[in-house]
Each structure stands twice: as C-alpha cells, then as structure tokens.
Amino acid sequence: MFVLFLASVLCRHGGFCIMFCMKKNFESSIKLNLARSCLRYVIRAYDIREMYVPYYICPVIFKALREEGCRIRIYHIDEKFFPAQDFGKEDFVLYPNYFGICSRNVKKLSSLYKNLIVDNAQAFYAPHVGLASFASARKFFDVTDGAYLFGCKKLLRGFEKDDSEKRYPALFSGGSSDFFERFCANEELLDKEPVKEMSYLTERILSSVNYEREAKRRRENFDYLHSCLKYNNELDVELEDDDIPMVYPFKVSDERAGKRLVSEGVELIRYWEGVHGDCYERELAHYLLPLPVSAKYEIDYMRKLVDIIKDEMKLL
Structure with missing residues (x-):
C-alpha cells in the first residue's frame, strides 16, 4: 500500500505560509527495531567494508559500525552542517539530516555521491534520497522501538520480531519529572538489542498516528x-x-x-x-x-x- 500524506500547513508567524507533501511507502520499506539496526542492515546488504561518518553523530553509530566490522573514516562538518571535505565517487558516505533542517545538504550530497546513506533519525518526514535512508519513529512518536529503512535491497534472511510490550509501561508510565531517567534506562536496554524487526505493538501504534x-x-x-x-x-x-x-x-x-x-x-x-x-x-x-x-x-x-x-x- 502506498501511503500519501498531503497537507496544507499555515503558519501565521510573520505571515509565513508553507505547504508540505509527505510521501512514504511504508509497506515497501524494511521495518526494523532501531535506526542503528537500519544502518547495520545496509552494511550487510551492500557488504560495506569502509564508510565515511561524521564526527558529530550519536556514539551508537560508531558502535554499530565496529560490530559490523566496517572501517570508520571520520569527517568533520562546517557551520552549515555540510561535510568539510570531498569524498570519492565510489565512497560510502553516511550523512545525518541534523535536527531535520538539513534537506538542502542532503539534496546536494545526493547529486555528488551515488553511495550516500542518509540518516533521517531526526527527520522522520524527509523523503527518501540516496542509496538508502532510514527514519526513526521513536524519536518523533511515543513508541519504544521502530525505524523504517528505504531504498535498500533486501537481505535473504529474516530477523526476529522485537518484543516491546514490557518496555512501554517502563518508559511511559509516570510523570514528567523522572522521564529523563526512564528514557536513559530504556536506552540502556536498547543498546543491547541486535537487529530485529519492528514489534507488532509499535506497528499498531504507528498505524493510528495522525x-x-x-x-x-x-x-x-x-x-x-x-x-x-x-x-x-x-x-x-x-x-x-x-x-x-x-x-x-x-x-x-x-x-x-x-x-x-x-x-x-x-x-x-x-x-x-x-x-x-x-x-x-x-x-x-x-x-x-x-x-x-x-x-x-x-x-x-x-x-x-x-x-x-x-x-x-x-x-x-
């Protein structure tokens, strides 16, 4: 099923008006438990032995790459969040859509490098661009797992379904005063998780999101x-x-x-x-x-x- 979200968004601060159209083919995406699992999946699918990764990125990305035996080549970014160096035409380059505000950079990089992998963990609504891209549902919605991988060729092997039912009450039961402590505890649990498919519970919750x-x-x-x-x-x-x-x-x-x-x-x-x-x-x-x-x-x-x-x- 092809899912199309089309909306007119009127933002009257300063008379500014925007239109956005979001297209996501969720059914053809690969649904996994975590964004880092999506990256690991891409590495396995394309047998990537070396990848350029920004210094400014979540440390779990480095951990995932090391566990996959992928050599890490660090690059720095400038004040526009753009890579401060050039890459080879065949290089595999991971680029995060920082905070969801770097779509211009993504478009430019995709025109330069065919093996661009876009980390949309902070840009759930961004369209798929590059060799592969992935988005994290749990960064935007009240779910304990859930990530979508787009554009990547599929591996022949399947993965175990995540079981998230025990994590939901632990994370979302309680007040806002201790949410950060519960969030950190959930992150520690997820840090031990291998590549899994998105849980049934999370799929059901995401199907009801407006x-x-x-x-x-x-x-x-x-x-x-x-x-x-x-x-x-x-x-x-x-x-x-x-x-x-x-x-x-x-x-x-x-x-x-x-x-x-x-x-x-x-x-x-x-x-x-x-x-x-x-x-x-x-x-x-x-x-x-x-x-x-x-x-x-x-x-x-x-x-x-x-x-x-x-x-x-x-x-x-």
Missing part, C-alpha cells in the same frame, strides 16, 4: 521559536518549506539558559557530549540547546521556553 497533525504542530512550534530567537541564535537556520524538524537547535555561547531550562523541568537532551577536541563539533556539543517542538506541546509552552531564555540571558 501524521499531518503531528507535522503541523511541530512546524508551528519551530517557527514560533525561530521568530523569537533567530537574532540571538548563533546558527544560521534555513528550512525548506516541507521540512519538519525534530527540535529547534538554539546555539548560544552562554550556559545560563540551558541550566535554567533544565531547572525548570524542560526535557533537554544534549547532542552529543562525548565530542572532544578543538573543532566546531565541540562547540555544538557544548553550546547547542535542542529545544523541544514536539506536537504534544502547545504554543503556550513555546512562549514559556522563550521567556525563560530571554529572562536568563537578559534579552529584549
């Missing part, structure tokens, strides 16, 4: 934050009309705002604090605040975030 409503709210929340914070944001954020971001990346060389947000109970998961060295990625790991724009939040919550940041930094 994707248009979720996308519309995310974009509205993002646009509101950007309208209020863009002149104080050290990142030059430029979205395509159909981009649906995971978070609003707010970079500021001042630690007060982040500490205040955490003290106010804001769910703030930093990316990725294990980055070291004298490089731009270290700045991102240290100073970038990924402000939540999830559809579960109303605009009033976005106002709260803006008020906290401006009050702490004494911004007008």
Whole structure:
C-alpha cells in the first residue's frame, strides 16, 4: 500500500505560509527495531567494508559500525552542517539530516555521491534520497522501538520480531519529572538489542498516528521559536518549506539558559557530549540547546521556553 500524506500547513508567524507533501511507502520499506539496526542492515546488504561518518553523530553509530566490522573514516562538518571535505565517487558516505533542517545538504550530497546513506533519525518526514535512508519513529512518536529503512535491497534472511510490550509501561508510565531517567534506562536496554524487526505493538501504534497533525504542530512550534530567537541564535537556520524538524537547535555561547531550562523541568537532551577536541563539533556539543517542538506541546509552552531564555540571558 502506498501511503500519501498531503497537507496544507499555515503558519501565521510573520505571515509565513508553507505547504508540505509527505510521501512514504511504508509497506515497501524494511521495518526494523532501531535506526542503528537500519544502518547495520545496509552494511550487510551492500557488504560495506569502509564508510565515511561524521564526527558529530550519536556514539551508537560508531558502535554499530565496529560490530559490523566496517572501517570508520571520520569527517568533520562546517557551520552549515555540510561535510568539510570531498569524498570519492565510489565512497560510502553516511550523512545525518541534523535536527531535520538539513534537506538542502542532503539534496546536494545526493547529486555528488551515488553511495550516500542518509540518516533521517531526526527527520522522520524527509523523503527518501540516496542509496538508502532510514527514519526513526521513536524519536518523533511515543513508541519504544521502530525505524523504517528505504531504498535498500533486501537481505535473504529474516530477523526476529522485537518484543516491546514490557518496555512501554517502563518508559511511559509516570510523570514528567523522572522521564529523563526512564528514557536513559530504556536506552540502556536498547543498546543491547541486535537487529530485529519492528514489534507488532509499535506497528499498531504507528498505524493510528495522525501524521499531518503531528507535522503541523511541530512546524508551528519551530517557527514560533525561530521568530523569537533567530537574532540571538548563533546558527544560521534555513528550512525548506516541507521540512519538519525534530527540535529547534538554539546555539548560544552562554550556559545560563540551558541550566535554567533544565531547572525548570524542560526535557533537554544534549547532542552529543562525548565530542572532544578543538573543532566546531565541540562547540555544538557544548553550546547547542535542542529545544523541544514536539506536537504534544502547545504554543503556550513555546512562549514559556522563550521567556525563560530571554529572562536568563537578559534579552529584549
């Protein structure tokens, strides 16, 4: 079954109006438990022995590559999140659609490198581009597992179905005050999981998601934050009309705002604090605040975030 989501999204902040059309052929995708499992699947499908991987990426990616026996070639990114080096025409290159705001980079890279693998873990709504791409459902919706792999040729062997029923109450039962601790506990469990197929429970939950409503709210929340914070944001954020971001990346060389947000109970998961060295990625790991724009939040919550940041930094 070919699934087409078509929606008109009106965002009236500053009179800005966007249209987006999302096309996802979920039935022809390969449904796995985790985004890192999708990458491992691609490595096996194409017998990849070496891959270029950005320094600024979730550490679980490095772990997955090492376990697959794939040699890691590190590359750095510039202030536009674009690779700071060129690659060979035949090289396998992994590129993350950072925060769901880098679709321009993805399009440009796909025109240069035929073996581009796009990590859309933070860009669920992004269309498939490249040799293969994968998206993480659990980064966007209330599920404990679930990832979609697009464009990849299929392996002959199958995989065990994930069993996620025990993880749901552990992660989603409880208040917001200890959610981060429950989230970390769930991540530790997932870190031990091999490649599996998406669980039946997660498939059922995802089949009932109102994707248009979720996308519309995310974009509205993002646009509101950007309208209020863009002149104080050290990142030059430029979205395509159909981009649906995971978070609003707010970079500021001042630690007060982040500490205040955490003290106010804001769910703030930093990316990725294990980055070291004298490089731009270290700045991102240290100073970038990924402000939540999830559809579960109303605009009033976005106002709260803006008020906290401006009050702490004494911004007008």
